[in-house]
Every structure is written in C-alpha cells, then in structure tokens.
Amino acid sequence: MSEALIKHFAKKLIAWHGLDGRRGLPWQSVRDPYAVWVSEIMLQQTQVATVLERYPRFMKRFPTVNKLAAAPLDDVLAEWAGLGYYTRARNLHACANQVIKEFGGNFPRDPILLEQLKGIGRSTAGAIAAFAFHERAPILDANVKRILARLFGIEGAIQEKSVNDQLWLLAQELLPKSPTDMPVYTQALMDFGATWCTSRKPVCMSGTKKCPFAKACQANLSDQVLLLPRKPIKAKSPEFDCDMLLLRHGNSVLLQKRPEKAIWGGLWSLPESVWRAKEKNLASHSEKAKVNLTAKELFKLVLPNQKTLTTLKASEPIKPGSEIKHVFTHRRLWMQIWHVSSSSATPFSGADFKWVSLHQLGKYGLPQPIKVLLQGLSLTRDDDLKN
Template identity: 70%
Template sequence: MSKTLIDTFAQKLIAWHGVSGRSGLPWQGNRDPYAVWVSEIMLQQTQVATVLERYPRFMKRFPTVKKLATADIDEVLAEWAGLGYYSRARNLHTCAKQVVTEFAGKFPSDPALLEQLKGIGRSTAGAVAAFAFHERAPILDANVKRILARLFAVEGSIQDKAVNDQLWNLAIDLLPKKSVDMPVYTQALMDFGATWCTSRKPVCLGSEKKCPFVKDCQANLSDQVLLLPQKTKKTKSPEFDCNMLLIRSGNTVLLHKRPSKAIWGGLWSLPESLWKPRVPGANDADLSAQELFQAALPQEKTLTLVKTCRSLQKVNEIKHVFTHRRLWMHIWQASCPKELPLVNPDLKWVALNQLGRYGLPQPVKVLLQGLSLVRGDDLKN
C-alpha cells in the first residue's frame, strides 16, 4: 500500500475539485445540519437531476427540523411521492422528532450520536458531521467504495464485511489533516466518484481528461479498472401479479393506506389483492366481482359492495419495476352511486381535488392522471 498516496490523496483531490468539481448545487456550501441531512437522505439512491428539482420544494415546505417534526406523516409522504424508497421519508419524519425531543432541535455534531438517529447510517452521519461541523469523519457510499477499491486494488466483494471494514479503514486513513478542509474534501470525494471515477466510463479509459491519480491507481496500473470493485452476481428479479380496484363515487375515489412496513409503506393506494408470483399467460378475465372485491377488501361487506358498484371492468395493466422485483398491476374500475360506510379504518373516500394532500405511489398517481380522473394540478402540492 502506497504511503505516498495516503499522505497526498486529500490535497490532490481538493486541488482536482477546484478545477473539475461540481458547483452551484443548492445544498453545497450550506452548514445548516438540517439542510445537509435532508439533502444526504434525498440523494440516497436518487439521481441528482431529480433531487435538484425536489430538494428546494421540500425545504420550502419544511424549512426547519421543527416544521418537519410537527408535520403530519401524510403531508411528508405526499411531498416525497415520486422519489421512491419511502422508508426514507418515514425515517426522516421520525428522525426530526428525535432531534426535537432528544436534542432540543439541534443536530449533534458527534458522528456516533448522529448514527443513533433513525435512518442515519455511518456514512450519512460522516457527511453531516463533515459538512455542517467540519468533523474529521469519513464517508463510504457506493461511489467512494469504487474509488478506494480501484486506487488500492481491494479485491473481494464489497458486500463482504471484511472488504467493507478494509475500505472504512482506508477512508479514515485518507482524511485531510485539517478539519477546515473536510467540507470541500467530502464534496470532492462525492463528485469524483459521480463524474470521473464512474462505474462504466471512468475518465482514465478515455483520452480527453487525465485522472490526477493515474500514476497511483493500482487498478489502472494493472488494467483492472472495470473489474474493481468486485460485485456479487445479481439474480433475476421475481415478478408478481395483483388486482387493484379503482372505485369511484361521484367526485371521490376509494383509497387504502398501506401498512408502514410494506412496500410503499404509509402511502395511500388503490385497494389491492395479495401479490402472487406471476404466471405468464395466465387469464384473470374469468374472475367474478365477488372474488375481486373479497381479495382487495377482505374486511368489508363484500356482497353489499358487489351489488352497489356498477360497470366493473378491467381498464388497464401496469408494469412497475422496483429495485428487487417487478409488479404487474391489473386495474379494475367500477362506479358506486354513493360513498358506502367502511369497516377498515385504513380505507377512505378521498375527493379527487384533494388527492394532492396524500402520498400516492408514482404509478397510481400517473394512473389517476392518465384516466383523466383528476387534472394534473389536483395531484400537485
């Protein structure tokens, strides 16, 4: 392992950032730990282009940790709708409450204390501490793992604990000596991995730009740039089918609040049947109304619903791709002359022009817009 590279890495990276790093991002240069924290959570598994649009809107809606902590969870989920990974929004809400109740509304500067808060892992804690408090705390997101694995030719899957521990030790060793350099160094690490030392097209394999570490990078010197870091082979994502009921009553639609620990947890969606492993070519056209309603609304008076609702027909089939699975949603539409009383407290008749106040899964939101049930404005906040 090159001691020279370890000793000079931070200075070289900071110098690189001054010329080639990203600038002008709305969360850059902000030392407010709340603003830093929101941006870090939002940037997890979400493209920067999407966050550029949504981050300012979120901060305008919830400008302080107290505002977020006292907001209703439905309001938070509605603002998060479309960003995916909704557990982040629920954790964000819980964490804000923790900061208000346990730390008097002030984020702690100690990374170890930050890590104890809901939804904040070691790398996010390091980023908040570095940006907001100039703490010499390392980060190790996917981009940084890739940089370090290539620079030091770290072999083995990055999912393995031993490899992960080795990368954390490297991340600590490479920290700049001066705490005042931590914000720009941390930003430079993120930028270098996102724009130069990328997964498929790192600049060292091109001819237009010269990497500042071209003579130090062990992966480059051994022609292993695209082979490191090593990853476990992905298995094919399983596919599922479910039936969803789109029931209208005049200007209202029937929605169901999903369990907090389920996929799309805490969001309001259409009543649905249990997910079943997909059988290609299977025909559900012969399902009776009784079977459909019983599967999607098991606690309700199914016979009354069947007799009351009219014109039940399949109107759409939507394929939605999650990170680790695919779902085929079969949409069955019906109309109901009046809003029938409901047994399940997680069911609710919602006025079409009020849907913007509810967090909706993106495919359901698009479905409602596409079927002209509501104008686009009705689904905006």
C-alpha cells in the first residue's frame, strides 16, 4: 500500500478538479441538505443527462422537505415517471415524512443518523454530510470503488464483504484533513470516476490526457486497468410473458394501481395477467390461436377477482395490439397488449381501479412503456378529433 499516495491523494484530486472537474451541474455548490439529498437519490442508477432535465423540475414542484412530505405519493410518483427504479421515489416520500416527524424538518448532520433514514445508505449519507455539513464522511459508490480498486490494485470482487470493508477503510483514510475541503473533494471524487477513471474508456488508455495518478496506480503499472475491479459473472436474465388489457370507454382507459412491493410498485398501469416464463421459439401472441380468446376469457385472465365482470360487455371484438419488450435490471418482460372497447364505464371493486381520461394521464405515475403507449393513443385520438 503506497503511503505517499494515501498522504497526497486528496490534495492531488482537488487540484485535478480545479482544472478538469465538471462545471455547471445544477446541484453543484448546493449546501441545502434537502437539495443535496434529492440530487444524490436521483443520480443513483440514472444518467446525468436525464437528471439535468428532471432535477430542476422536481425541485420546482417540491422545493422543500415539507412540500414533499405533504404531497400525495401519487403526485411524487407522477413526477418521477420515466426515471425508473420507483422504490427511490417511494423512499423519498417516506424519508421526507420521517425527517419531519423525527427531526423537526431538519436533516441531521451526523452520517450515522442520516443512514437511519429511509432509502439512505452509507455512501449517500456520507455525500449529504460532506456536501451540506462539511463532515469528514467518506463515500463509496460504484465509481469510487473502481478508482480505489485500480489505484491500490485490489484484486478481489468488490461484492465480497472483506473487499468492501477494505475499500471503506481506504475511503476513510484518503479524506482530506480539513473539513472545509470536503465538498470539493467529494465532488472531485465523483467527477474523476464519471469522466476520467471510467469503466471502459479511462483516459490512461487513450493517451489524450495524463492521469495525475498514473505513476502510482497499481492497475496502470501492472497493465490491469480494464481488469480491475473484478466483475462477477452475471447470470442470464430470466424472460417472461404477460397479457395486458387496454380497456377503453370513450376517451377513458381503465388503470390499476400496482402493489407497493411489486415491480413498478405504487404506479398505475394496465391490468395484467400473471407473469409466466417466456416460451422459446414461438410466434408472438397475436399470431397464436390465443387471438381467438373471448372478452370474457381475457377479463378472467387479467382481472380474476372482479365479480362485476359478468356485467361487462365488449362492444367490439378483441384486437391484438403491439407486443412491448421492456428490460429491467434483472429480467426481461414481453407485454402483449389487447385492445377492448366497452359500451359502459363499468365500476370495479377496490380503490386500485380507476377510469382515467387520456388527457389526465399526466397526473398519474405510469411505468414508462405504458406511458409511451397511452400517450400514443392520446395523440391518435386527438388527430381523429381534428379530422
């Protein structure tokens, strides 16, 4: 372990940031812990380009922790629509209420207390404490793990507890001595991993720029830059089929609220069948004999617990729509859409069903593929009305 590198790392990194760090990001130089927290959660698993657009919009709608806590969860999910990983939005809402009830509306400065809040892990707690309160708290997101594994030649898989513990100790040891340096140091660490010490095209391999740590980096010296950190072998993502009912009455469509702990939890979507393992080497649903199923059979498939379905009659035949593929982090889903028009807006039992006008969809949190589908439907209807 290079003692010289540990001793001078923070100073060199801050100097690097002064020349080559990112500028102009809307969450940079922000010291309000609420604003820092929102940006950190939004940047998890979302590309910076997307957050650049959505962060200012979210902050305008929910400018304070009090506003966010007081808002209905449906409003928060609707504003989050398209950012994915909706557990983050539910945790934001829950955490805001927790801050109001347990801390009087003020985020605690202690990273240990921050980590006890809903949806805030150790690294996010460290970022909030460093940016908002100048606490000497380390961060260790995926970018930082990659930087440290390369610099210090750490061979093990970063998912292993022993390796992760070692990285946390290093992250703590590398912190600048002065608390006032913590905001710029933490930002520099994030920027260096996002723009220079990247996963696939680090600058040390392009030859266009000189890395300030090139002479001390163990991965660079041993020609293992692209081999560190070690990556686990990923299992192939399972694939599923499901049927979705696009039931319309006039200008309204039937939506169903998804269970809180399910995928797309808490969002409004189309009623759907149980997911089943995808059958290989078969044609799409619309080309199978299943296209001949009756409205009653389809309703039983996607709405098995609705007793009022005996009164629901389709005014038109079932029309097979598109088959939409959606890739999640650990699975893939093929959704066969079935179009059915109803002669009446039949009421459904339970608060998780709602007839929604196509022009009111923006008020609801919808899964991105369903949002795109229904927005296209709305545009088509608008064109029909104009003609």
